[in-house]
Amino acid sequence: MEREGKTIAIGVIINPIAGLGGRVGLKGSDGPDVVEKALALGAQPEAAQRAANALAELEEIKESLIVHTYSGDMGEHLLTSMGFTVSLAGTPAAGRTTAQDTMEAAQKLRDAGVALILFAGGDGTARNICQAIGEDVPVIGIPAGVKIHSAVYATNARNAGLAVKEYLQGLEAEVALAEVMDIDEDMFRQGRLSARLYGYMKVPVSGSHMQHTKSSSVSEHDELMGVVGHVITKMEEKTRYIIGPGTTTRAITDELGLSGTLLGVDVVENSRLLAADVTENQLWELVKDPEVPVKIIVTIIGGQGNLFGRGNQQISPRILRRVGKKNIIVTATASKLNALYQAPLVVDTGDLALDKELSGYIEVVKGFAHTVIYPVTN
Missing domain, CATH: 3.40.50 (Rossmann fold)
Structure with missing residues (x-):
């Protein structure tokens, strides 16, 4: 693992709009029109709170960490409020964050030599990060989206934090490839499920903390x-x-x-x-x-x-x-x-x-x- 002095460098990416469509029945949050519609229906961002629940599990080791992230709601605000040592890798474009912001953040965190990237989002976020960095850096996803088919996610936010801590402490140092899945949201909203494999990313082998890929729904x-x-x-x-x-x-x-x-x-x-x-x-x-x-x-x-x-x-x-x-x-x-x-x-x-x-x-x-x-x- 890459270290800076006596600290371990990790990366954090929060997709602020992840999961916005969930409570208002929009079956996802992909696309600017969907985001605006979700907000108009009263949707409230939840990704930051899920990330906070994960990061709370790192409280006892945060003095040994330096966290690379993006400015504003993509990580800076939450991390500084929780007392983490933060290094800004970049700033999202003006307005609401986009898939391009997520991809550029992942690339800059990789280039900063982080040991692992912890990210909060849904399958679209995982897909963006996979497209940007592939298998270059181990990742752990905090489930914060509507669609969570991908096996790069922990079973919940708390387990995401526990998986990170165990990995950094060497308790679960082994990594394996996990599937990144996503679906066509337009078809999903029409009642048709079309899931597709988009690639693989490395995740720590972490027992019950990480989820499995969603199985087929075929039943007798x-x-x-x-x-x-x-x-x-x-x-x-x-x-x-x-x-x-x-x-x-x-x-x-x-x-x-x-x-x-x-x-x-x-x-x-x-x-x-x-x-x-x-x-x-x-x-x-x-x-x-x-x-x-x-x-x-x-x-x-x-x-x-x-x-x-x-x-x-x-x-x-x-x-x-x-x-x-x-x-x-x-x-x-x-x-x-x-x-x-x-x-x-x-x-x-x-x-x-x-x-x-x-x-x-x-x-x-x-x-x-x-x-x-x-x-x-x-």
């Missing part, structure tokens, strides 16, 4: 119909059901004869579609009344086991607290659960206290009248 029809039948027979009248994205949950609305959205969040009451593809604010208006019974139906991301914080950010911390853990219905076919190889389910809402509350164990519907108790971790 009989398994799926069993899950659907169980959930529908248990649905109660005068109860509002928040139905998250995914092929498993879409099968529920299909069986009810409703035009649900594959990649958005819908609300169903009395077997009727109350609202489709809602934003977080729209969802809150539908469920904020404490007198109205509300439940959440979600499925897991195949191969990763994520419950909240990946593609369903519309189901925000305030909505999860309003509903409560006991009213969350988790669905997953046996095939999806088997693909986890006994790894726990993961919650990464961006609210560390809530993630802790949701951890422990939860019931998962895996077939008709067939449920299992499965561990959940933050």
